Amino acid sequence: MDNVSDQLDKLAAIERRIAMVTLVATRGTSPKREGAKMWVGEAGHLWGSVTIGGCVDARIIEASEQALARFEPQLLSMNLGEEDAWEGGFTCAGTIDVLIEPVDLSNSEDRLRQVYQIIRGEVENGKCAVLATLLNGAAGKAVLYQDGRMSGSLGNSELDQQARAVALDLIQRSVSRTVALDSAGSSREVFFEVHGPPPTLIVFGATHVAMPLVSLAKVLGLKTIVVDSRPRFASRDRFPTADELLVGIPSEIARSLRYTSSTYVVLAAHDYKYDIPVLKIILNTDASYIGMLSSKRRGQAILKFLEESDVPPEALARVRVPSGLDIGAENAADIALSILAEAVAVKASRPGTPLRERR
Secondary structure (H helix, E strand, O other): OOOHHHHHHHOOOOOEEEEEEEEEEEOOOOOOOOOOOOEEEOOOOOOOOOOOHHHHHHHHHHHHHHHHHOOOOOEEEEEEEEHHHHHHHOOEEEEEEEEEEEEEEEOOOHHHHHHHHHHHEEEEOOOOOEEEOOOOOOOOEEEEEOOOEEEEEEEHHHHHHHHHHHHHHHHHHHEEEEEEEOOEEEEEEEEEEOOOEEEEEEEEEOOOOHHHHHHHHHHHOEEEEEEEOOOOOOOOOOOOOOOOEEEEHHHHHHHHHHOOEEEEEOOOOOOOOHHHHHHHOOOOOOOOEEEOOOOHHHHHHHHHHHOOOOOOOHOOOEEEEOOOOOOOOOHHHHHHHHHHHHHHHOOOOOOOOOOOOOO
């Protein structure tokens, strides 16, 4: 998710007060994920969208103006018929819920601004944080940290305890979601907005497979870093879309990088003297996915060597080798697709099976 605190700072130079609109729930297939934001300024400026425009957003804008006039949050639930759904980018009719929250940008002590500043600090330090907002009944907000701490409250200890467990699960999956929690026998809906470092793909080895891997990762919205000891391979001509090209000894570069639960690592060099030193470093990080391009036989030989070097079995089990899902990949682009598909599935704790077999 984009840094909301930075966005609020930018808007403060244009508007005095704005309504922050957040998509908190969808029933039906939506072009936007929960957490998508739209900004409606008091002076009439508009930024972003929680659908893809049209009459749906027009209704949200009207409700935002009313929320600004009263300066009170509002939860708006919209039932979409087939025509509304089609115009809003949905493939079928359903319901969307949006939370509209006024923000006083002229006041540095505005509660929402302060909350998002706290979250920004966590993200800048490579950590995840979750903003939990009670949607029905009395207002309640809390920031839940990656280490289990909690700032603020949803109203009582029972809700807070459940919220901690949900937040940690959603951090692992990097998804924002509305979840029904139970309090004193009644259901309370809470929106969990997950914030964390940008998802990053780090590729060790500027090979022919690495090129489509980086290109496809950029389409998926990942930050991309390519590492190689050979400047003629790690070049801008070969990787025009890469965010960073790092040339040097791979193991030394590996030691200097930051790895979070949103980091995917792929070893594409296919060279023992690169793969083994890098793996020894990567296996001690929080990277969510570690894949290695290799034959099964070669991969097992590398893992055996690491095992004999006293690398724990649970660490070795994290290495996906050969890397990728079995989709019949034969060329570099196909292999890149299979690797990223597996990486996304691992991050989401999904098995990567066909959707028609999902129960």
